[in-house]
Amino acid sequence: MLEFLAYEFMQRALITAFFVGGVCSWLGVFVVLRGLAFIGAGTAHAAFAGVALSYLLQIPPLLAAITFGVLTAWAAGLLEEKGRMKLDVSIGILFTSTMAMAILFIGLMKAYSAEVYGYLFGSILSVTPSEMKIIVLLSIVIISTLLAFSKELYFIAFDQDMAEASGIPARLLFFLLLTLIAVTVVLSLKAIGAMLVFAMLLIPASTAYQLTHSLRRMTRISIAIGIVTSVSGVLLSYWFDLPSGPTTVLLQTTLFFIALILPQRRTNQPDPS
Amino acid sequence: MLKNLEEEQPRHVIAFSNATYNLTHTTALKEINLDINEGEFVGIIGPNGSGKTTILRAILGLLLPQTGTMQIFDCACENLRCHHRARIGYLPQKGKIDRNFPITVIETVLMGRYGVRGLFRQIGKKDKAIALQALEDVGMQNFQNYPFGQLSGGQQQRIFIARALAQQPQVLLLDEPTTGIDTTTQHTILELVRRLHRELQLTILLVTHDINLISPFVDRLVLLNTRLFANGNPRDVLQYKILSQVYGDEIIVTDNGYVIGGDSHHE
Numbered sequence: 001m002l003e004f005l006a007y008e009f010m011q012r013a014l015i016t017a018f019f020v021g022g023v024c025s026w027l028g029v030f031v032v033l034r035g036l037a038f039i040g041a042g043t044a045h046a047a048f049a050g051v052a053l054s055y056l057l058q059i060p061p062l063l064a065a066i067t068f069g070v071l072t073a074w075a076a077g078l079l080e081e082k083g084r085m086k087l088d089v090s091i092g093i094l095f096t097s098t099m100a101m102a103i104l105f106i107g108l109m110k111a112y113s114a115e116v117y118g119y120l121f122g123s124i125l126s127v128t129p130s131e132m133k134i135i136v137l138l139s140i141v142i143i144s145t146l147l148a149f150s151k152e153l154y155f156i157a158f159d160q161d162m163a164e165a166s167g168i169p170a171r172l173l174f175f176l177l178l179t180l181i182a183v184t185v186v187l188s189l190k191a192i193g194a195m196l197v198f199a200m201l202l203i204p205a206s207t208a209y210q211l212t213h214s215l216r217r218m219t220r221i222s223i224a225i226g227i228v229t230s231v232s233g234v235l236l237s238y239w240f241d242l243p244s245g246p247t248t249v250l251l252q253t254t255l256f257f258i259a260l261i262l263p264q265r266r267t268n269q270p271d272p273s
Numbered sequence: 274m275l276k277n278l279e280e281e282q283p284r285h286v287i288a289f290s291n292a293t294y295n296l297t298h299t300t301a302l303k304e305i306n307l308d309i310n311e312g313e314f315v316g317i318i319g320p321n322g323s324g325k326t327t328i329l330r331a332i333l334g335l336l337l338p339q340t341g342t343m344q345i346f347d348c349a350c351e352n353l354r355c356h357h358r359a360r361i362g363y364l365p366q367k368g369k370i371d372r373n374f375p376i377t378v379i380e381t382v383l384m385g386r387y388g389v390r391g392l393f394r395q396i397g398k399k400d401k402a403i404a405l406q407a408l409e410d411v412g413m414q415n416f417q418n419y420p421f422g423q424l425s426g427g428q429q430q431r432i433f434i435a436r437a438l439a440q441q442p443q444v445l446l447l448d449e450p451t452t453g454i455d456t457t458t459q460h461t462i463l464e465l466v467r468r469l470h471r472e473l474q475l476t477i478l479l480v481t482h483d484i485n486l487i488s489p490f491v492d493r494l495v496l497l498n499t500r501l502f503a504n505g506n507p508r509d510v511l512q513y514k515i516l517s518q519v520y521g522d523e524i525i526v527t528d529n530g531y532v533i534g535g536d537s538h539h540e
Contacts, residue, residue, distance in 0.1 A: 033374065148393055155384050158374055165333045165363045166388025166440070209375055213420030218375045 017230035019139040025226020028205035033157040046072035046098035048194035052105035069182035122193025122245035203252040292341035319497035362437030385439030407438040427458035
């Protein structure tokens with residue numbers, strides 16, 4: 001039953017799933033609470049465009065993906081600040097234009113590259129040792145940053161005016177959050193793929209949102225769902241020969257709908273005496 | 274003799290001197306000269322767009338004067354994170370808060386400690402004790418684990434006042450604290466603010482559009498209309514000849530005082 005642990009590719013896949021699931025679902029709490037779901041989606045496609053360009057120009061994919069992802073996230077943030085157009089329209093334009101870039105870059109390649117499509121759909125079982133090290137390293141950086149700034153990020157998500165009035169550098173932290181989203185998307189590309197990484201950011205946190213009224217508890221539940229479903233997705237994909245990314249996302253979706261129809265959503269509501 | 278003189282002089286905690294504040298396309302406050310003394314309860318009134326909220330944002334350091342100066346505790350506080358700002362508690366206008374945000378009452382009040390603690394410093398037992406005391410001060414100590422979104426409008430305002438108190442402020446800025454709640458609760462909230470003013474010796478600035486509701490509670494009324502139009506005892510400020518110059522035809526005299534026609538207060 002546990003013979004899969006003997007395979008190095010499975011060890012790498014499980015470690016990667018643990019970190020990607022955990023980081024995406026923690027950061028996802030801020031994405032959901034701050035209403036940045038569309039920015040997450042746009043960033044994923046921009047990062048994929050960066051990967052496609054890197055294969056076209058023979059440059060390191062990680063660097064290109066991070067550059068494209070961060071620039072798109074910041075552009076979306078600036079558009080939100082300016083508020084000259086409705087945010088869904090602005091992000092929609094960014095979203096489609098970066099996807100157009102990705103398709104253009106792929107079209108300009110002289111040969112078909114299966115590796116590029118690996119970043120679109122994800123392939124956690126083919127994560128190499130060096131890729132896993134980068135994913136773990138970036139995860140630790142993101143976790144450390146979240147630990148350092150979580151109280152301020154919660155405050156901004158709840159009440160930006162009050163946070164600013166309290167002397168919290170709200171704008172700086174908003175752009176830090178956008179940067180973290182971009183880096184998280186990039187580190188998840190190989191494992192989950194540009195098409196589905198958005199779901200990893202969104203679904204565990206949205207499920208947790210249904211189950212509690214407490215910020216702390218929402219965060220813990222989201223992280224637990226993210227890790228358990230990611231690791232389970234890898235195991236199911238190994239046992240039943242399924243693609244791991246969609247399996248993980250569909251597991252998360254199932255939990256989301258279960259949470260949605262649970263009769264007693266949002267517990268911990270003691271009657272005031 | 275010198276000591277007696279010092280005791281007689283009230284200490285200015287906030288001092289505007291010829292201060293002008295411009296927003297993107299307009300002058301929000303022009304040449305404001307205003308001193309707020311330690312321990313005062315001051316009401317700020319004025320029509321829509323008169324600069325009521327702007328003056329609070331200026332005190333908070335979210336806006337800097339284009340000309341003139343504004344000092345808090347004798348400090349210009351041009352740095353947003355100046356330690357003097359931590360001595361100012363703030364209750365923003367209602368309206369931007371998501372009622373479904375997953376947050377408990379105690380988590381909300383603890384946010385008042387975040388600015389005091391500063392970056393990289395986590396909230397500890399001492400902060401929790403201060404937050405619980407703030408909840409007790411507003412009479413909501415039994416609600417600490419209750420979902421914030423399920424409280425009534427009046428209860429939510431109490432929680433926000435507790436959050437401001439958790440900063441352990443010397444000055445409390447309240448922006449339309451009675452908006453969107455029923456008349457009985459409005460009085461309860463103002464009674465609470467008056468009690469906190471007395472018991473905690475707080476200096477309070479309260480912005481409101483409801484000139485009749487606030488006047489019995491405050492020591493002084495400030496009437497704004499971009500410029501500082503009137504400043505003094507509520508009885509002296511609430512004169513028809515003064516109000517009609519600012520509100521124009523909108524001012525209506527009734528048995529219960531003055532009514533501002535078509536009153537919606539948001540700036």
